[in-house]
Amino acid sequence: xxxxxxxxxxxxxxxxxxxAQSPKVEKMYCAPGNAGISQLAECVPIGAMEFEELAAFAKxxxxxxxxxxxxxxxxxxxxxxxxxxxxxxxxxxxxAAILEGSKAFSKDLMKKYNIPTAAYETFTDPxxxxxxxxxxxxxxxxxxxxxxxxxxxxxxxxxxxxxxxxKELMEDKKFGSAGDQIVIEEFxxxxxxxxxxxxxxxxxxxxxxxxxxxxxxxxxxxxNTGGMGTFSPSPFYTEEVDAFCKKYIYQATVDAMAxxxxxxxxxxxxxxxxxxxxxxxLEYNARFGDPETQVVLPRMEGDIVEVFEACIDGTLDQIxxxxxxxxxxxxxxxxxxxxVHYEKGYAISGLERFADADGYYVFHAGTKFAEDGxxxxxxxxxxxxxxxxxxDLKTARANAYEATxxxxxxxxxxxxxxxxxxxxx
Ligand code: AMP
Ligand code: GLY
Numbered sequence: 142x143x144x145x146x147x148x149x150x151x152x153x154x155x156x157x158x159x160x161a162q163s164p165k166v167e168k169m170y171c172a173p174g175n176a177g178i179s180q181l182a183e184c185v186p187i188g189a190m191e192f193e194e195l196a197a198f199a200k201x202x203x204x205x206x207x208x209x210x211x212x213x214x215x216x217x218x219x220x221x222x223x224x225x226x227x228x229x230x231x232x233x234x235x236x237a238a239i240l241e242g243s244k245a246f247s248k249d250l251m252k253k254y255n256i257p258t259a260a261y262e263t264f265t266d267p268x269x270x271x272x273x274x275x276x277x278x279x280x281x282x283x284x285x286x287x288x289x290x291x292x293x294x295x296x297x298x299x300x301x302x303x304x305x306x307x308k309e310l311m312e313d314k315k316f317g318s319a320g321d322q323i324v325i326e327e328f329x330x331x332x333x334x335x336x337x338x339x340x341x342x343x344x345x346x347x348x349x350x351x352x353x354x355x356x357x358x359x360x361x362x363x364x365n366t367g368g369m370g371t372f373s374p375s376p377f378y379t380e381e382v383d384a385f386c387k388k389y390i391y392q393a394t395v396d397a398m399a400x401x402x403x404x405x406x407x408x409x410x411x412x413x414x415x416x417x418x419x420x421x422x423l424e425y426n427a428r429f430g431d432p433e434t435q436v437v438l439p440r441m442e443g444d445i446v447e448v449f450e451a452c453i454d455g456t457l458d459q460i461x462x463x464x465x466x467x468x469x470x471x472x473x474x475x476x477x478x479x480x481v482h483y484e485k486g487y488a489i490s491g492l493e494r495f496a497d498a499d500g501y502y503v504f505h506a507g508t509k510f511a512e513d514g515x516x517x518x519x520x521x522x523x524x525x526x527x528x529x530x531x532x533d534l535k536t537a538r539a540n541a542y543e544a545t546x547x548x549x550x551x552x553x554x555x556x557x558x559x560x561x562x563x564x565x566x
Contacts, residue, residue: 142446145199146171146182147189147219148210151473151506151526152431156210156445157181158502159438163446170202176517177505177525189214192222199228206231208449212288215407215427216242231449233407233427237398240405241427244324245286251422254397256390258422259414261326267311273325274303280328285310287319291355291367296328331416332377332562333423335433338391338411339448341457342404345395346448347387349440349464350378351433352562357480359558366480367523370559372470372534373436376566377415385420386413394425406452435504435526436469470541470560471528473506477554479522487551489517489524494547500530501544519550534563 142165146153154177160166161181172195174184187194189211199207207223209215209232218235232238239246251258259282264270274281283306285293293316297303303325310320338347351373357363390411398405410426410433429437438445442463451457476483488511495503507521527544531537538560545555 142166142205143168143202144170144446145195145202145204145207146174146178146210147195147207147214149173149175149178149189150210150431151504151523152429152434153210154178154504154506155434155438155526156208156429158504159441159445160208163444165444165446170198170204172198175505175520176508176510177503179510189219190217192217192219195219196222196226196228199223200226205229206446206449208232210428212238212241212426212428216288229453231407231453233405236403237405237407238427239403240398240409240425242288243286244284244424245322247425248324248326250394250397250401254393254400256393256397256422257419259327259329261324263322263324264311265322267307270307270311270323270325271304274300274307277303277325278327279303282326282328283307283310284324284326285316285319286322286324287316289316289319292316292365293319294365329414329416329421329423331414332375334375334378334382334413334415335371335430336378336386336411336413337429337433337437338409339452339457339460339462340395340405340407340409341452341455342406343395343399343455344457345391345409346457346460346462347391348437348462349373350375351430351436352377353430353433354556354559357556359556364480366475368430368432368473369475369556370470370472371432371436372468372538372560372563373433373440374468376534376563382415382420386411390420390422431506432471432473432526435471435502435528439469439502439528439530440464440467467530467532468534468537469528469530470534470537471504471526472541472545472555472559473523474525474527474545474548474550475523475554476507476519476521477552479554483522484552485518485520487519489519489548489550491548492517495544498544501540502528503544503548504528519552524550524553534560538563
């Protein structure tokens with residue numbers, strides 16, 4: 142089989158690594174990929190939003206399976222464009238990817254189908270939003286309706302902050318048209334958990350749980366980022382939580398999408414808050430999480446290509462999805478200054494140590510080759526994800542931090558408290 146992966150981050154590297162283990166796969170391409178991915182797949186310089194070029198490439202190479210990793214092309218309808226050319230694709234069509242693409246849509250869906258989530262209102266008029274805020278309890282959460290690189294969520298402590306947030310999103314258009322509509326919702330407290338799942342339109346198979354660390358600095362300080370590190374499983378995702386989510390959230394979401402004529406095939410990523418009143422959905426994503434994927438896939442057993450195909454064919458009920466009884470921790474090595482301003486182009490050393498270290502992985506997020514074609518250079522805010530397995534979370538964490546020392550590059554930055562919550566479990 143020939144496989145094409147669309148995307149260029151640590152998530153796509155982890156997907157490529159797992160796909161490469163499938164005995165069914167003889168050739169793998171990645172568009173556009175990165176230097177790390179190029180060790181597993183032939184990277185082609187086509188951007189993830191260049192739909193016509195991707196379709197032409199997939200047809201020319203007779204690609205048997207395309208896997209779309211990123212949110213923007215999913216929400217923009219890449220799957221529909223490729224399918225119109227007769228290609229087999231893993232990922233939701235545009236009509237279903239709206240589950241991530243519009244927060245107003247997803248909140249209305251949850252309300253209509255009684256899926257537990259924070260109370261909310263939606264607004265297209267800034268004055269009406271501000272009038273509502275006068276009556277709302279603080280803190281309050283403002284969310285741009287559309288995709289905003291994970292940065293369109295503002296947690297506001299005071300009425301003044303919230304009004305300034307409305308201006309920023311709706312009038313100054315900080316995230317462009319993503320802020321034409323906003324959701325204002327109740328602030329929830331509790332532990333956050335990420336749960337990824339495979340969905341074939343009717344059946345859902347949930348993967349093992351994970352927890353992300355979104356803020357840039359130790360102790361959850363600083364700006365929100367794409368994610369600075371993850372661990373899996375979450376010790377807070379207990380059997381009781383799992384039973385609740387199975388009863389009220391997972392299948393209910395899949396059925397709701399089907400009932401709306403928006404049959405969902407692909408990955409649903411549930412961002413959950415474990416509140417003292419029970420689990421609540423904070424958000425849905427229509428793709429694998431990054432860096433969640435970097436701890437979940439190393440623990441997954443079996444052939445992921447079979448699972449992707451079962452999702453496309455509607456036979457997921459026949460798949461026995463299993464995860465190893467161990468743990469994984471991923472520490473992101475970033476460029477100092479991320480997510481605001483950072484420099485790129487520094488040589489990376491020490492990567493070769495991962496080649497024969499069993500249970501240790503380095504997934505590339507932002508890397509490229511120097512002109513010599515072999516030196517790895519930093520090429521992004523998030524540079525590498527260093528993942529290690531262990532028999533339990535504490536061992537995995539110790540292993541991952543040990544491996545962060547193997548690698549070096551200019552302006553290397555990481556959080557030192559990834560997985561600290563494990564100690565409280
Ligand atoms: P989202 O992009 O919707 O996941 O939001 C980004 C982050 O904002 C989440 O990971 C939470 O940490 C936080 N967040 C979102 N919604 C709420 C809420 N209703 N209450 C508290 N925190 C929230
Ligand atoms: N790590 C969070 C996300 O992928 O959205």
